Amino acid sequence: MIYITGDTHNSEDMSNLSKANMEVCCLEQKADYGAITMAIVLGDFGLPWHTAFVARDGIHPTSSTDKKLLAWYNKKPFKVLALMGNHDNYDMLKKLPPVAMFGSTVLKVSENVFYLKRGEVYTIEEKRFLVLGGALSVDKIYRISHESWWEEEAWNATEKEALLAKIAAGERTFDYVLSHNGPTAGIASVEEYVKNGGEVMKDPVVVFNDQIDSMITYKKWFFGHWHSDSGYKNLKENKYIALYHEGVVV
Ligand SMILES: [Fe+2]
Numbered sequence: 001m002i003y004i005t006g007d008t009h010n011s012e013d014m015s016n017l018s019k020a021n022m023e024v025c026c027l028e029q030k031a032d033y034g035a036i037t038m039a040i041v042l043g044d045f046g047l048p049w050h051t052a053f054v055a056r057d058g059i060h061p062t063s064s065t066d067k068k069l070l071a072w073y074n075k076k077p078f079k080v081l082a083l084m085g086n087h088d089n090y091d092m093l094k095k096l097p098p099v100a101m102f103g104s105t106v107l108k109v110s111e112n113v114f115y116l117k118r119g120e121v122y123t124i125e126e127k128r129f130l131v132l133g134g135a136l137s138v139d140k141i142y143r144i145s146h147e148s149w150w151e152e153e154a155w156n157a158t159e160k161e162a163l164l165a166k167i168a169a170g171e172r173t174f175d176y177v178l179s180h181n182g183p184t185a186g187i188a189s190v191e192e193y194v195k196n197g198g199e200v201m202k203d204p205v206v207v208f209n210d211q212i213d214s215m216i217t218y219k220k221w222f223f224g225h226w227h228s229d230s231g232y233k234n235l236k237e238n239k240y241i242a243l244y245h246e247g248v249v250v
Helices: 019-028 064-074 157-168 191-196 204-213
Strands: 002-005 038-041 053-055 058-060 079-082 098-101 104-108 113-116 120-124 127-131 176-179 220-223 240-242 247-249
Touching: 002 019, 019 247, 064 113, 104 120, 157 204, 176 204
Parallel strands: 002 038, 038 079, 079 113, 127 176, 176 220, 220 240
Antiparallel strands: 002 247, 053 058, 098 104, 104 113, 120 127
């Protein structure tokens, strides 16, 4: 069973993956916490956040927060799989060793923690996932390049072309789509979007997500970034599910 939740921001929102929080969500969905084999974080996982030594077995952090957090995730009874968001250290992500998993390639943080690459299709427990990712940081002016902000938060032309070619070659049907920022149709259901009046439309990641949305078929699209659980309220009816602290089992 796969559990999907929102941004964890290094240790700031690590409680998303606490046993207590996950058990409540499982209870509400009449699911068994003990049956969870994978937990997916929809971007802004933020680990590693600090520069760390990377070996074939993953990262070896010197930052005490990263070290403790990694030890905590390594003890989980399920694998932790993270999407790439906008608050992720892309300099470190580039160094992570790729390993074959779920019919494609993932990036290894540790034996129990992996990043899913954007633009990839993964088969996890017989379900097909299209994984997207990225978003523009609205707080970019308060951040420092290569320390707390990375230009790779937005897709480059090569990445986009690779996914479009994949879709053109026939990869059009999925069980679930996972992304960090959403497509417009999903964001429209988030209360924060309505309050802020459309700023998000300037995000090229949303424009690309919309393009992909128009080309594929799937059951549900899960996304984070908005720090909103508005998608959780009508889980069954909603096609687009925004998540933050809540988790959905599939
Ligand atoms: Fe976030």
